[in-house]
Amino acid sequence: MTDDLPMRVRADGLPERVRIHEVGPRDGLQNEQTVVPVETKAEFIHRLAAAGLTTIEATSFVHPRWVPQLADAARLMPMLDDLTGVRLPVLVPNEKGLERALELGVTEVAVFASATESFARANLNRTVDEALAMFEPVIARAAGAGVNVRGYLSMCFGDPWEGAVPLPQVTAVCRRLRDMGCTELSLGDTIGVATPGHVTALLTSLNEAGVPTSALAVHFHDTYGQALSNTLTALRHGVTTVDASAGGLGGCPYARSATGNLATEDLLWMLQGLGISTGVDLGRLTATSAWMAGQLGRPSPSRTVRALSHKES
Amino acid sequence: MTDDLPMRVRADGLPERVRIHEVGPRDGLQNEQTVVPVETKAEFIHRLAAAGLTTIEATSFVHPRWVPQLADAARLMPMLDDLTGVRLPVLVPNEKGLERALELGVTEVAVFASATESFARANLNRTVDEALAMFEPVIARAAGAGVNVRGYLSMCFGDPWEGAVPLPQVTAVCRRLRDMGCTELSLGDTIGVATPGHVTALLTSLNEAGVPTSALAVHFHDTYGQALSNTLTALRHGVTTVDASAGGLGGCPYARSATGNLATEDLLWMLQGLGISTGVDLGRLTATSAWMAGQLGRPSPSRTVRALSHKES
Numbered sequence: 001m002t003d004d005l006p007m008r009v010r011a012d013g014l015p016e017r018v019r020i021h022e023v024g025p026r027d028g029l030q031n032e033q034t035v036v037p038v039e040t041k042a043e044f045i046h047r048l049a050a051a052g053l054t055t056i057e058a059t060s061f062v063h064p065r066w067v068p069q070l071a072d073a074a075r076l077m078p079m080l081d082d083l084t085g086v087r088l089p090v091l092v093p094n095e096k097g098l099e100r101a102l103e104l105g106v107t108e109v110a111v112f113a114s115a116t117e118s119f120a121r122a123n124l125n126r127t128v129d130e131a132l133a134m135f136e137p138v139i140a141r142a143a144g145a146g147v148n149v150r151g152y153l154s155m156c157f158g159d160p161w162e163g164a165v166p167l168p169q170v171t172a173v174c175r176r177l178r179d180m181g182c183t184e185l186s187l188g189d190t191i192g193v194a195t196p197g198h199v200t201a202l203l204t205s206l207n208e209a210g211v212p213t214s215a216l217a218v219h220f221h222d223t224y225g226q227a228l229s230n231t232l233t234a235l236r237h238g239v240t241t242v243d244a245s246a247g248g249l250g251g252c253p254y255a256r257s258a259t260g261n262l263a264t265e266d267l268l269w270m271l272q273g274l275g276i277s278t279g280v281d282l283g284r285l286t287a288t289s290a291w292m293a294g295q296l297g298r299p300s301p302s303r304t305v306r307a308l309s310h311k312e313s
Numbered sequence: 314m315t316d317d318l319p320m321r322v323r324a325d326g327l328p329e330r331v332r333i334h335e336v337g338p339r340d341g342l343q344n345e346q347t348v349v350p351v352e353t354k355a356e357f358i359h360r361l362a363a364a365g366l367t368t369i370e371a372t373s374f375v376h377p378r379w380v381p382q383l384a385d386a387a388r389l390m391p392m393l394d395d396l397t398g399v400r401l402p403v404l405v406p407n408e409k410g411l412e413r414a415l416e417l418g419v420t421e422v423a424v425f426a427s428a429t430e431s432f433a434r435a436n437l438n439r440t441v442d443e444a445l446a447m448f449e450p451v452i453a454r455a456a457g458a459g460v461n462v463r464g465y466l467s468m469c470f471g472d473p474w475e476g477a478v479p480l481p482q483v484t485a486v487c488r489r490l491r492d493m494g495c496t497e498l499s500l501g502d503t504i505g506v507a508t509p510g511h512v513t514a515l516l517t518s519l520n521e522a523g524v525p526t527s528a529l530a531v532h533f534h535d536t537y538g539q540a541l542s543n544t545l546t547a548l549r550h551g552v553t554t555v556d557a558s559a560g561g562l563g564g565c566p567y568a569r570s571a572t573g574n575l576a577t578e579d580l581l582w583m584l585q586g587l588g589i590s591t592g593v594d595l596g597r598l599t600a601t602s603a604w605m606a607g608q609l610g611r612p613s614p615s616r617t618v619r620a621l622s623h624k625e626s
Binding site: 010 | 321514535579615617
């Protein structure tokens with residue numbers, strides 16, 4: 001591959017700069033069956049930072065029973081203390097999780113809400129309202145400690161039980177998370193069914209409801225191969241924060257459990273071609289994902305990682 | 314999966330209708346190592362037509378030495394005689410190939426040119442000019458017989474040896490193919506490196522050179538996961554003919570030789586969500602690709618085929 005590819009050609013109506021919210025170490029690894037040692041996780045995060053990622057969701061303080069892979073959160077965080085200048089948010093499920101995170105000096109957290117009753121019940125064993133009520137004191141206490149809270153909202157486009165999710169339903173939960181104090185909302189297409197018109201409609205609906213685009217991130221899944229065209233559509237609408245997972249971690253196409261996270265490298269190829277700056281070095285990131293795939297003992301599901309790795313081997 | 318997914322939401326500035334030029338039986342199968350019996354090929358094409366595809370590139374009349382998989386072209390074509398109302402173009406490399414095709418009653422053909430000298434040399438063992446000179450009598454003779462000629466142009470965006478391909482170079486070859494009588498040009502991103510700004514720039518450049526968008530098709534490869542966002546960009550520019558390969562055939566992600574054709578199902582998911590009509594039934598097409606994957610003894614590289622097949626099993 002020659003160095004001038006992808007050719008840089010800007011397109012009208014797109015932002016100059018995009019911030020990638022890297023979710024691989026948390027959202028990616030939590031779905032992996034292979035147990036990853038804490039030292040490997042720390043090295044992974046250091047490598048991601050060295051590749052230029054400035055926001056890396058590090059782990060989750062959820063109860064180990066639910067996510068055994070991330071049971072080492074309290075051991076991991078001190079291993080990242082040298083990463084100054086890198087935002088390292090962690091997921092917290094409740095007040096207890098927040099307490100543990102705050103004790104370790106965490107300065108950004110995230111909560112995980114659902115736009116649909118079915119998924120709230122399946123994932124949180126609560127109604128949507130009950131889940132929001134559980135998050136209210138978490139967000140308030142975090143805000144009191146000067147800690148920013150990102151609100152993940154899952155099932156923003158479709159739900160495996162309920163089908164297409166009505167826009168007003170999503171908008172209402174977003175508004176409540178904003179009112180409760182979330183500084184950023186990540187709109188999740190958890191089952192990967194969104195298409196560009198739907199993306200535009202939801203973003204427009206949120207604007208009309210008073211949620212500014214600057215407070216929004218998009219989190220698309222590649223289950224049906226739609227993540228990148230949906231992301232492009234969101235960028236056209238003014239979104240500048242995009243969630244992605246290094247190497248497509250958590251989105252293994254070989255496993256039945258595929259969740260299909262957008263691969264950071266596939267996103268980066270597009271952004272680089274569009275001349276949109278991210279500060280991330282594609283070569284270093286690809287090498288990191290290839291290394292992590294080796295740790296997990298299987299090829300990366302990212303098409304870009306596979307293509308670039310083949311060229312180098 | 315509920316039936317209301319993907320949710321239909323139209324987007325401004327996109328066409329009402331798109332014609333899918335299905336390339337699986339030719340471009341897809343020619344890269345497959347497993348020898349496929351002619352009866353299976355005929356059944357594949359019949360199933361694709363039954364799913365609603367109206368343009369299916371059936372085979373190639375290239376010398377069997379170069380593409381042994383398609384050496385049965387003369388046996389295959391008569392097996393498709395019952396498919397009235399379906400366009401069944403075939404690839405012809407030269408006058409001899411055209412003659413064989415015409416004898417079998419073929420009414421549409423395609424030639425395969427290159428925008429770069431390196432690929433013309435590698436693929437056709439000729440310079441770009443020599444290749445065009447070879448096609449000139451083919452196109453003239455086809456036109457004389459009332460047979461439409463599609464011109465494939467490979468390496469329109471990047472070339473593995475030459476890197477980024479200058480727009481004027483691509484535009485010049487397109488103009489010549491048009492002047493020689495090609496009724497349609499298929500712009501190929503053979504190594505999958507294009508991004509949306511580059512796509513817009515090439516389409517604009519072609520318009521400025523007098524090539525109407527209505528005479529253009531796009532042919533994106535998913536090597537870096539970019540095919541669908543590039544297709545969306547081309548649709549915004551007014552393109553209404555899109556090449557795709559059922560099940561992503563020819564684009565096996567497991568093989569080093571991956572060429573990465575855009576999967577027809579991944580395209581169809583997006584078009585369906587956007588309310589753009591194609592006449593193709595996603596369920597029947599997915600079942601066909603799952604069946605073909607079984608014939609080839611490996612999973613389909615299409616994310617949509619994998620996702621929908623998992624749901625049904």
